[in-house]
Amino acid sequence: MNCSDKENLKERTLALRDTLDLLGGKWKICILRNLYFGTMRFKDLQETVSGISPKVLSKMLYDLEQNLLITRKVNNTKPITVSYTITEYAKETIPVIEALLDFGLKHRRRIKAK
Amino acid sequence: MNCSDKENLKERTLALRDTLDLLGGKWKICILRNLYFGTMRFKDLQETVSGISPKVLSKMLYDLEQNLLITRKVNNTKPITVSYTITEYAKETIPVIEALLDFGLKHRRRIKAK
Numbered sequence: 001m002n003c004s005d006k007e008n009l010k011e012r013t014l015a016l017r018d019t020l021d022l023l024g025g026k027w028k029i030c031i032l033r034n035l036y037f038g039t040m041r042f043k044d045l046q047e048t049v050s051g052i053s054p055k056v057l058s059k060m061l062y063d064l065e066q067n068l069l070i071t072r073k074v075n076n077t078k079p080i081t082v083s084y085t086i087t088e089y090a091k092e093t094i095p096v097i098e099a100l101l102d103f104g105l106k107h108r109r110r111i112k113a114k
Numbered sequence: 115m116n117c118s119d120k121e122n123l124k125e126r127t128l129a130l131r132d133t134l135d136l137l138g139g140k141w142k143i144c145i146l147r148n149l150y151f152g153t154m155r156f157k158d159l160q161e162t163v164s165g166i167s168p169k170v171l172s173k174m175l176y177d178l179e180q181n182l183l184i185t186r187k188v189n190n191t192k193p194i195t196v197s198y199t200i201t202e203y204a205k206e207t208i209p210v211i212e213a214l215l216d217f218g219l220k221h222r223r224r225i226k227a228k
Contacts, residue, residue: 015218016143016211020134022221029130068224089224092217097130099213103206104129107136110182110203 019096022067027052027060029097035070035086036094042082069093133210136181141166141174143211149184149200150208156196183207 023029030049034040040048046057061084064070069090075081137143144163148154154162160171175198178184183204189195 011219011222012215015222016214018221019214019218067221068228092220096213096217099210100130100133101126103210104131104133105125106206107132107181108125108129114182 022069023093023097023100027056028064031057031060031064032069032086032090032093032097035084036091039083039085042084045084064090136183137207137211137214141170142178145171145174145178146183146200146204146207146211149198150205153197153199156198159198178204 027049031045034045034048042054042057042061045061046052046054049057052060061070061072065072068087070084070086073083073085075083141163145159148159148162156168156171156175159175160166160168163171166174175184175186179186179198183201185199185201187197187199189197
């Protein structure tokens with residue numbers, strides 16, 4: 001099998017990198033897992049995703065929104081609040097994350113036992 | 115949910131990174147996919163994994179061997195040849211790779227259509 005010819009390797013490689021970029025960091029997965037239980041305001045997210053700075057949280061939320069994984073809503077409250085909701089589409093990432101975690105956990109045990 | 119407390123986030127994050135490190139590059143997945151069809155010699159791998167340099171191929175094979183995904187055998191031929199075989203364990207990476215690729219391909223289409 002010649003990987004370059006027989007499959008569209010370039011597209012597959014890009015697709016793989018996209019997924020890795022999208023889910024590679026610990027924050028995004030943690031944010032998604034929080035939002036999976038319901039809509040949250042920025043402030044609440046900052047509290048539950050412990051250790052994250054407001055600046056980084058902002059950046060992560062922006063990336064997730066651009067990738068259609070969450071939606072952002074500005075609420076007409078005083079003071080104004082912003083809330084985030086996971087999209088139906090984002091729920092498709094769950095099996096991917098689980099597959100990565102399962103293999104990684106198993107692999108760590110295996111390598112440690114070597 | 116507080117990610118840090120309620121789950122063993124550190125271990126999960128490390129496990130995730132391990133998987134991403136292990137499968138993140140295009141070469142390793144291509145090598146594994148080739149070996150899935152049978153044992154191959156270094157020279158044959160170099161031909162089918164087009165575009166890879168001998169130095170990089172050597173490095174990738176070493177990493178895969180260290181991670182118990184392939185075995186290396188020196189054959190008593192003239193000249194000496196080295197052949198590589200995928201381990202049973204490595205076959206467990208297949209669903210992980212497929213999950214990453216599937217989501218990535220779908221995601222690219224979705225983002226392009228935006």
